[in-house]
Amino acid sequence: MARRILVTGGTGTLGRRVTRELAQAGVTVRVLTRSLPAQPDPHYEWAEGDYVRGAGLAQAFEDVDAVLHTAHDPQQPGRDLAGVARLHSFSLAAGIRHFTQVGIVGVERMPGLAYYAAKARAEELLRRSGLPASVFRATQFHPFVHSLLSDLGRLPLLPVPQGLLQPVDVDEVAAALAEHVLRGQHDTESFAGPQVLSIAELAGQTLAAAGQHKRVVSLKLPVPMLRALHRGVLTDPGAARGKRTFAEWLATEK
């Protein structure tokens, strides 16, 4: 088991949950953040740094024997990818014993999205890095799917693309990711939500939770990205599955 793990993105949606799980399991967690909180949680060590700009990493890697890379910068995928390569180099130089990288199910089969292309390329870079490493992939988190569907507009109709998603609960992802890290796996693991649903079904559930009545209209558009979504490339029915459905999450969180 890792003695001290550097967690990038330890302040993020997934990251803050998985840091809690790892600390509760007895691992010393050092959180990398671009800006230290006013009152840093004393349960963790804190390192100020930026893996995209390359600032603060020498100190962040001091006396660390494992890395969990959950951070991402979807707004600048090219620079993010260079930052991931930088984290691999620092990890090799520091002689870390294990590097876990968080990925997204199906990104290599999804055309036309620079962010997803960078996530797929980041997995290739890790495979070639020579690091003892693993990838933990998840499907779309409930709050992310909700953010895509909750801008309901004023029209009486809600047009959505035809497509399939398998939304997953972030707490369940964090628990499975912590177990993955603690096992020190050296392969790829995928974790997905309990149900594969059409975007129209998910939109219907979002409307119902918001107490709104609209007709959801599925659009079939001849765009490669949307065709891939329709084929279900972002789902993985064979993956380990969480239990909490999107509808259950909507009922308690919204």
Ligand SMILES: NC(=O)c1ccc[n+]([C@@H]2O[C@H](COP(=O)([O-])OP(=O)(O)OC[C@H]3O[C@@H](n4cnc5c(N)ncnc54)[C@H](OP(=O)(O)O)[C@@H]3O)[C@@H](O)[C@H]2O)c1
């Ligand atoms: N959201 C989803 O639906 C979903 C689905 C499957 C997989 N994933 C993957 O899960 C991971 C976590 O996603 P999330 O949605 O939980 O993330 P998030 O809430 O957007 O948080 C992003 C984190 O990245 C850190 N960060 C960004 N740029 C940084 C930089 N240059 N240097 C250091 N830290 C930086 C931020 O830390 P500071 O702001 O404190 O610096 C923050 O903690 C990502 O790898 C993502 O691809 C997400």
